[in-house]
Amino acid sequence: MPEPLALRPIDRADTLGSARAGVRDWRAERLSGIALVPLSLWFLAAFAVHARSGYGPCIAWLREPISAVLMMLLLIAVFRHLELGLRVVIEDYVHSAAKLPTLIGTRLLCFALAVAGLAATLRVLLGR
């Protein structure tokens, strides 16, 4: 296919072609997904063991440094993966003027939720 005439970088980034930054996001989605395989299975195993535990055993488990570290890694991987996945879904299905605000809102919300989860985990680990 012949190259379109005189595309400025901003045209490429806007609507007229690839901004050539997609590969990084594509890779990050896979990388976070691969990281989530062991992390999420670890979390579900802990869930199975503590399904009927009361507050004491539950907080004792999360206070162990290994649990807290894995929980924080899980949160980072979950919200990175979620942000990238939701972005693709929004890009594919939202075509109205709401598209850009939705994209920005989703990214900010994912970041805020990740920080909130990390803060709660640290509060438990450090004993508030």
Added chain:
Amino acid sequence: MHEPLRPLSPNIQHYRPQLTSVLSILHRMTGVLLAGAAVALVLGLWAVAAGPRAYGIARAACVSPLGLALLALATWAFFLHLCGGIRHLFWDRVRGFELATIYRSGWAVVAASILLTALLWLAAWRLSP
């Protein structure tokens, strides 16, 4: 931008649902559903950090009929997304694209998601004190 009123391609409503297309859209739908699970995880962590009273409220919500139904749905969605995601990783390496293989891996994903969900809840039932 002015949007002309015409149907977007592909007009999927004209196609008979197939395992391939159903699993494709289910991968996205379970992904979106798991966003809710991620929010629940953060709420749960906040409840644990806030103390026994908040923990009790979160726990009561989890073991209510609606809570248990949502947890069951979320765990099945998780395993379908996990198995489908692993299938996608093989496709990313350009493996398993023969039609017969695609159907075999597709049914394997469906079977594994149901089996793993059942196993998890059985384990939760048996292992937890």
